[in-house]
Amino acid sequence: MFNSDFHGTYYTDWKLIPRTQLEVYYFLRHESNRNDSVHSIGTRFKTKCGNWDFDGEAIF
Numbered sequence: 001m002f003n004s005d006f007h008g009t010y011y012t013d014w015k016l017i018p019r020t021q022l023e024v025y026y027f028l029r030h031e032s033n034r035n036d037s038v039h040s041i042g043t044r045f046k047t048k049c050g051n052w053d054f055d056g057e058a059i060f
Helices: none
Strands: 005-013 020-031 036-049 052-059
Touching: none
Parallel strands: none
Antiparallel strands: 005 020, 020 036, 036 052
């Protein structure tokens, strides 16, 4: 996969949900010689509640 093209977009927001960092992303890897494409869309969050820190990530 050394001849692949890799593209993506990444967005981070601190204001949509109070005291929470929200990240949303989309990545595409495409290899034209094999007609092969991989699409990945995901999200990640990070927040604090009292003395506890929480984070999570999901990708499809």
